[in-house]
Every structure is written in structure tokens, then in C-alpha cells.
Amino acid sequence: MKKGIHPEDYRFVVFKDMSNDYAFLSKSTAPSKDTIKWEDGNEYPLIKLEISHKSHPFYTGKMKLVDTAGRIDKFKNKYAKFNKPAAKAAPVAQEAKNEAPKEAPKAESNENNAEQAKG
Numbered sequence: 001m002k003k004g005i006h007p008e009d010y011r012f013v014v015f016k017d018m019s020n021d022y023a024f025l026s027k028s029t030a031p032s033k034d035t036i037k038w039e040d041g042n043e044y045p046l047i048k049l050e051i052s053h054k055s056h057p058f059y060t061g062k063m064k065l066v067d068t069a070g071r072i073d074k075f076k077n078k079y080a081k082f083n084k085p086a087a088k089a090a091p092v093a094q095e096a097k098n099e100a101p102k103e104a105p106k107a108e109s110n111e112n113n114a115e116q117a118k119g
Contacts, residue, residue: 014044017052024052 007029014036016023025038032045 012042012044013047014038015047015049015052017049017055019050019055022052022054 009029010027011029012025013028013030013032014023014025015028016036023036025044028047030047032047034046034048035043036046037043
């Protein structure tokens with residue numbers, strides 16, 4: 001293992017899931033300005049989490065909507081402009097379907113022309 005590439009300033013930090021107030025104590029080098037008083041009476045740096053294993057649907061088996069800072073609304077607003085062209089693309093797709101059978105007989109006529117050229 002290479003020396004000098006791993007941090008050496010590990011300290012105890014409290015990670016808190018803000019969606020359900022679950023917190024756990026672990027070691028980390030992540031910087032934090034917030035602090036919290038832990039169960040043992042000591043004060044530790046606090047790292048706020050949006051999702052942890054206590055609130056993530058994969059681990060809980062429940063589909064729970066966690067909307068922090070309007071993320072869903074931000075996503076919908078960001079990609080709303082793509083919904084309008086999609087509605088116009090549907091008629092174009094149907095026009096392409098209508099044209100597809102017209103192209104198929106042409107392919108057959110090309111095969112017939114090739115056979116007639118051989119004969």
C-alpha cells in the first residue's frame with residue numbers, strides 16, 4: 001500500500017438522516033461546521049444526510065417519498081421543455097408507420113426486377 005495517500009486525521013463524527021432523525025456515530029475525515037451532543041455526553045461534528053439505510057427504499061422495503069428542497073419540482077421544471085416536442089413526435093411516428101407498408105412493395109418489385117434481369 002502506498003504511503004502518504006490516505007488521510008490520517010480520522011475523527012468521530014455523527015451522521016444524521018434528516019428525513020427520519022436517525023443518527024449514528026462513525027469515524028470520518030469529512031469537514032463539518034455543525035456539531036451535536038451525542039448519547040455519551042460528548043460533542044461531535046455533525047454531517048447531515050438526506051438518505052441513509054433507515055430511509056432508503058431498497059433497505060426498508062417501502063416506497064417512501066423523500067422530497068428535500070423540492071427536488072422533484074426542480075426535475076420537472078428542468079425537463080418540462082422536453083415534454084412538448086414529445087407530443088409532436090407521436091404524429092410523426094404514426095406517419096412513419098403509414099409509410100412503412102408503401103416501402104415494402106418497392107422492395108418486392110426490386111427483387112422481381114433482379115429476377116427478370118437474370119432470366
